[in-house]
Amino acid sequence: TQLLEQSPQFLSIQEGENLTVYCNSSSVFSSLQWYRQEPGEGPVLLVTVVTGGEVKKLKRLTFQFGDARKDSSLHITAAQPGDTGLYLCAGARYNQGGKLIFGQGTELSVKP
Amino acid sequence: GAVVSQHPSWVICKSGTSVKIECRSLDFQATTMFWYRQFPKQSLMLMATSNEGSKATYEQGVEKDKFLINHASLTLSTLTVTSAHPEDSSFYICSARRTGNQPQHFGDGTRLSIL
Numbered sequence: 001t002q003l004l005e006q007s008p009q010f011l012s013i014q015e016g017e018n019l020t021v022y023c024n025s026s027s028v029f030s031s032l033q034w035y036r037q038e039p040g041e042g043p044v045l046l047v048t049v050v051t052g053g054e055v056k057k058l059k060r061l062t063f064q065f066g067d068a069r070k071d072s073s074l075h076i077t078a079a080q081p082g083d084t085g086l087y088l089c090a091g092a093r094y095n096q097g098g099k100l101i102f103g104q105g106t107e108l109s110v111k112p
Numbered sequence: 113g114a115v116v117s118q119h120p121s122w123v124i125c126k127s128g129t130s131v132k133i134e135c136r137s138l139d140f141q142a143t144t145m146f147w148y149r150q151f152p153k154q155s156l157m158l159m160a161t162s163n164e165g166s167k168a169t170y171e172q173g174v175e176k177d178k179f180l181i182n183h184a185s186l187t188l189s190t191l192t193v194t195s196a197h198p199e200d201s202s203f204y205i206c207s208a209r210r211t212g213n214q215p216q217h218f219g220d221g222t223r224l225s226i227l
Contacts (some may be wrong), residue, residue: 006155015157033215042118042205042218043156050213088155097169098144098209100216105155 003027004091006103011078014111021074021106029091032064032072033100037086079110092100115139116208118219126227127198134205141186142208146216147179150203162189196226215218221225 004025022036023032031050035043047056049065049072056063060083072089080098086107090100115138123131135145144163148156160181162168168181178200180192187209193200203223207216 030199031213031215035218040223042116042201042220045215045217053222084154090156092213096215098213099146099158099161102155102158104154107153108175 003101004089004103006089008106009104010107012109012111015080016078017110019079019108020074021089021108022071023073023091023103024071024092025101027091027093028069029101029102030069030094031062032065032089032091034074035090037089037105038077038087043088051106055101079108081110081112084108084110085087114210116142116206116217116219118206118222120222121220122225124204124225124227125196128195131193131196131224133193133204133206133224135189135191135208135210135219137187137217140187140189140208143186143211144209145183145189146207146209147181147191148205148207149191150205150221151201152203157204159191193224195201195226198226200224201226 006023019084033048034046035045047063052067054065060077064073088105089103117136119134147159150156159174160168160170160185164183170176183189205221207218209216
């Protein structure tokens with residue numbers, strides 16, 4: 001059973017297009033992190049959201065945490081080839097000692 | 113910053129040997145470190161949680177005698193893959209966390225190839 005469903009798992013778009021990645025769960029999370037990972041490297045933290053309804057922006061990336069803290073989305077505006085990579089959402093549940101539940105990941109390819 | 117260093121970054125060894133991977137938090141003290149395994153084009157799978165000074169907690173299905181974890185200090189945790197076989201070949205990643213609700217910071221991973 002996948003506790004955190006991430007979609008889509010693969011996305012290939014042209015430079016300049018917009019995209020949204022979704023993470024959904026039936027569980028409530030105390031916080032949710034988004035990471036980006038390059039091949040052969042570890043994930044790099046992009047953002048942490050902790051409050052229901054919270055919206056955070058990081059340049060062309062907009063992150064949203066659902067009101068009920070069960071889902072999150074990542075929206076990229078005007079994607080660039082440099083955005084190519086594996087995007088991972090990960091949720092921390094209450095009283096789990098900080099363990100993260102990872103989504104399946106979204107492999108994004110932005111073609112020039 | 114929160115830098116986590118993982119060593120080695122790449123190792124190739126013969127079947128039956130044991131391999132040790134180190135995970136260090138360079139500029140902060142990590143009360144908790146986590147070890148993950150990742151297959152190509154897939155997400156991270158948590159193997160175990162390591163708290164300084166205590167035994168590691170392994171996830172269901174992970175052999176504790178196969179994957180030995182030691183967290184001897186607040187800045188170092190090690191994962192030893194004992195009697196490695198080709199099916200143990202994978203990308204192993206560690207992460208470290210200060211305390212409480214602090215986020216996890218990841219090392220750059222170790223590519224393990226068993227021949």
